[in-house]
Amino acid sequence: MKIAASFLDIKEPKMEELTKLDSLDIDYIHLDVMDGIFVENKTYTYEEFYNITRFTTKSKDVHLMVSDVKKHIDEFSKMRPEFITFHYEAVSEVSSVINYIKELGIGVGMSIKPSTDVSEIAKYLPYLDLILVMSVEPGKGGQTFIEESVKKIEQLYTLRENKNYHYQIEVDGGINNETIKKCNKADICVVGSFITKQDYSEALRKLRD
């Protein structure tokens, strides 16, 4: 299981905290980009995100919770992340956004909210490098894991097996040392408050147990 660490719940993240996160046995730094429109909360501008993460060495996993998707893709592609993930619910021309990210040579991720079914997005799955299953309502950290997400992960896992798709399955929201076990068919778990609200290395040890 790969782990993407989210620093959403660190107030005014500083170099010291980011360096500490970066030194853990994690695979990605997860950037939660919120615009105050698609979700109520607002995080940072591209320049601020760049400054916060510029000392880190891990690959970047950008999660766009925004309505102006293309503008944010243009900005965040500059930091050459491994993935840029947009929300299915935020766009009207899904295929054009997928191709837009693909043409930049960046991994294409698409995310679905808890209320969106896998059947609704099935036709886009062959073109995705990553599918992000939100296991809480997007918008804030520290929420409780929604159990129905496990079913979605399993559906996506079976579809990939049967149809030979190549996407990675990522789950985001409410992941701790207990809920991570239920997500064993996911490839990447995003973990925020469980890491940042305790000793980081101790949290990692519990997650990896």
Ligand code: DX5
């Ligand atoms: C929620 C964000 C998540 C969040 C996860 O909208 O997309 O990445 O930071 O935080 P925890 O792990 O605290 O649920």
Ligand code: ZN
């Ligand atoms: Zn996220």
